[in-house]
Amino acid sequence: MQRQQAVVIGASIAGLVAARALANHFQKVIIVERDDLDPTTQPRKGVPQANHVHILLTGGFNVLQHYFPSFTSDLNAAGVPQLNWSRDVQWFQAGSWKTRQPCSISFYPQARATLESRIREYVRQHPKIEFRGQTKVEQLLFDASKTKVTGVLVNQAEQSSEIAADLVVDTTGRGSRTGQWLEAAGYQTPTKEVMLIDLVYVSQVFKKTATPRNWQCLACHPSKNSPRGAIIAPIDDEHWIVTLFGYLGQHPTPTNADVLEFVKNLPVPDIYTTLAEATAVSEPVRFGYPQQVFQRYDKLKRFPQGFLVLGDALCSVDPVFGQGMTLACKEAQALDQVLASAQGQQAATLAQAFFKQTQKIIEVPWLITQAEALRFKGMPGSRSPKIRFLQWYTEHVFWLSAQSTEIYQAFLDVMHLLAGPEALLRPKVVRGVLGRMFGRA
Numbered sequence: 001m002q003r004q005q006a007v008v009i010g011a012s013i014a015g016l017v018a019a020r021a022l023a024n025h026f027q028k029v030i031i032v033e034r035d036d037l038d039p040t041t042q043p044r045k046g047v048p049q050a051n052h053v054h055i056l057l058t059g060g061f062n063v064l065q066h067y068f069p070s071f072t073s074d075l076n077a078a079g080v081p082q083l084n085w086s087r088d089v090q091w092f093q094a095g096s097w098k099t100r101q102p103c104s105i106s107f108y109p110q111a112r113a114t115l116e117s118r119i120r121e122y123v124r125q126h127p128k129i130e131f132r133g134q135t136k137v138e139q140l141l142f143d144a145s146k147t148k149v150t151g152v153l154v155n156q157a158e159q160s161s162e163i164a165a166d167l168v169v170d171t172t173g174r175g176s177r178t179g180q181w182l183e184a185a186g187y188q189t190p191t192k193e194v195m196l197i198d199l200v201y202v203s204q205v206f207k208k209t210a211t212p213r214n215w216q217c218l219a220c221h222p223s224k225n226s227p228r229g230a231i232i233a234p235i236d237d238e239h240w241i242v243t244l245f246g247y248l249g250q251h252p253t254p255t256n257a258d259v260l261e262f263v264k265n266l267p268v269p270d271i272y273t274t275l276a277e278a279t280a281v282s283e284p285v286r287f288g289y290p291q292q293v294f295q296r297y298d299k300l301k302r303f304p305q306g307f308l309v310l311g312d313a314l315c316s317v318d319p320v321f322g323q324g325m326t327l328a329c330k331e332a333q334a335l336d337q338v339l340a341s342a343q344g345q346q347a348a349t350l351a352q353a354f355f356k357q358t359q360k361i362i363e364v365p366w367l368i369t370q371a372e373a374l375r376f377k378g379m380p381g382s383r384s385p386k387i388r389f390l391q392w393y394t395e396h397v398f399w400l401s402a403q404s405t406e407i408y409q410a411f412l413d414v415m416h417l418l419a420g421p422e423a424l425l426r427p428k429v430v431r432g433v434l435g436r437m438f439g440r441a
C-alpha cells in the first residue's frame with residue numbers, strides 16, 4: 001500500500017488524534033473540516049455537544065499523553081487543577097455516595113471546546129499535517145472497479161475539487177454518511193446495532209459560589225428508580241458547567257426555572273442546594289440523544305480498500321458514561337498499531353484488521369451502557385441472561401464502592417477503560433459481592 005497521502009474527514013477529537021496517528025505512517029496527512037476552526041475555544045456548529053459537560057477518562061488521557069508528551073505539563077502550566085476522582089468527586093450512584101478516600105485516578109476538568117483546541121494546536125504543529133477548514137467532504141472517490149477509495153470530493157466556498165489519498169478516514173461523528181456512500185458505490189447496506197435510550201441533556205454555565213465545599217465535582221447518577229441525573233463540574237477557576245440528563249421522557253427542559261425544578265427532584269438535595277445560591281451566566285442549552293449506535297462495518301463481506309471509519313462515526317455510546325472521547329483516542333491508537341502490523345501493510349487486509357481491533361475496544365463499553373440503560377423500567381430492548389447477570393453483579397459493585405476504596409478502584413479502572421471487566425473479578429471484589437449476597441456486608 002502506498003503511503004504518500006492520507007485524508008481525515010472531520011477535525012474533532014477522533015479526527016485530530018487519528019491524524020496524529022497517521023502521521024507516523026504517511027508522508028502527508030490532510031484534515032478536512034467543514035467548520036471554521038477560528039475562533040477556536042468556543043463550541044462550534046459541527047460539535048454541538050461541546051455545550052455540555054465532557055469528562056476525559058484516564059484511558060483517553062493516556063493516549064493523548066502518548067501522542068502529545070507535553071500534555072500534562074501544559075495543563076499544569078495553564079493552571080488546570082488535577083483532581084483526584086474519589087477525593088474530589090462527590091458521586092451519588094445507585095442509592096449511595098461513593099467512598100472519598102483518594103484513588104489512583106486523576107483528571108483535569110475543562111470545557112470540551114478548550115480540550116479540543118488544545119489538541120488541535122498540538123496537531124497543527126506537526127510538520128506532516130495540514131488543515132483545510134471550511135471545507136466539506138461531499139463524496140468519496142473510487143477507482144473504476146469501485147474496490148478502492150482514491151480520495152474525496154470537497155466543496156470549499158462553492159468550489160468543488162478533489163483530494164487524492166492512499167487512505168481516507170471518516171471521523172465525521174454521528175452524522176457520518178459512510179453508509180450512503182458505500183451503498184451508492186454498490187456495497188451491501190452496512191448493518192448497525194441501535195439501542196433507543198431517549199436521553200436529553202440540558203446544560204448551563206454558573207458562576208461558582210464562595211460557599212465552602214468538600215468537593216470539586218458533584219454528581220447524581222440516574223438509577224433504576226430515577227432515570228434522571230445531574231453533574232456540576234468546574235470548567236475554569238470561576239465557573240461550573242451544570243449538566244442535567246434524563247431518559248425515557250423524564251427530560252430536563254432548557255429554561256432557568258426548569259433547571260432548578262429538575263435538580264430539586266433528584267434523589268439527593270445537594271445539587272439543588274448548590275445551584276439555588278449560584279448565578280447562571282449562560283442560557284440553558286438542550287441536546288437530544290435518542291439512540292446509541294454501533295456501525296458493524298466489521299460484519300460487511302466487502303469493504304473498500306483505502307478507507308476506514310472511527311470515533312462516533314463508528315460507534316457512539318450513551319454519553320452519560322463519558323467514554324466517547326476515550327473510545328475515539330483508543331481507536332486512533334489501534335489504527336497506528338494496525339498500520340505498523342503485517343496485515344496493516346497490505347491494502348487488502350487493513351480494514352479487516354482495523355475493525356477487528358476496534359470491535360474489541362468497543363465491545364465492553366457497548367455492553368455495559370446497554371446493561372445500564374436496560375435497568376430503567378420501560379426501556380425497550382432484550383434483557384438477556386448476560387445482561388441480567390451484569391446488572392446484578394455491578395449493582396453489588398456500585399454499592400460496595402461506597403464502602404471499600406479497593407472495590408471502588410477496581411470499578412474505576414474498568415470505567416476509565418484502563419482495565420477489562422475481569423478487574424471486577426479481583427478476589428476482594430468477588431468476596432465483597434458474595435459477602436453481600438450472604439448477608440455479611
Ligand SMILES: Cc1cc2nc3c(=O)[nH]c(=O)nc-3n(C[C@H](O)[C@H](O)[C@H](O)COP(=O)(O)OP(=O)(O)OC[C@H]3O[C@@H](n4cnc5c(N)ncnc54)[C@H](O)[C@@H]3O)c2cc1C
Pocket residue numbers: 009010011012013014015032033034035045046047049052053054055056057135136137138171172173174175201287289310311312313319320321322323324325326328
Ligand atoms: C451530550 C454529549 C455529552 C458527551 N459527554 C462526553 C464525555 O463526558 N466524555 C467523553 O469522552 N465523551 C463525551 N461525549 C462523546 C464525545 O462528544 C464524542 O465521542 C467525541 O467528540 C468524539 O467524536 P468524533 O470526533 O468522532 O465526532 P464529532 O465530535 O461529532 O465531530 C465530527 C466532526 O466532523 C465534522 N464533519 C462532519 N461532516 C463533515 C463533512 N462532510 N466534511 C468535513 N467535516 C465534517 C464536524 O464539523 C465535526 O468537526 C458526549 C457526547 C454528547 C452528545
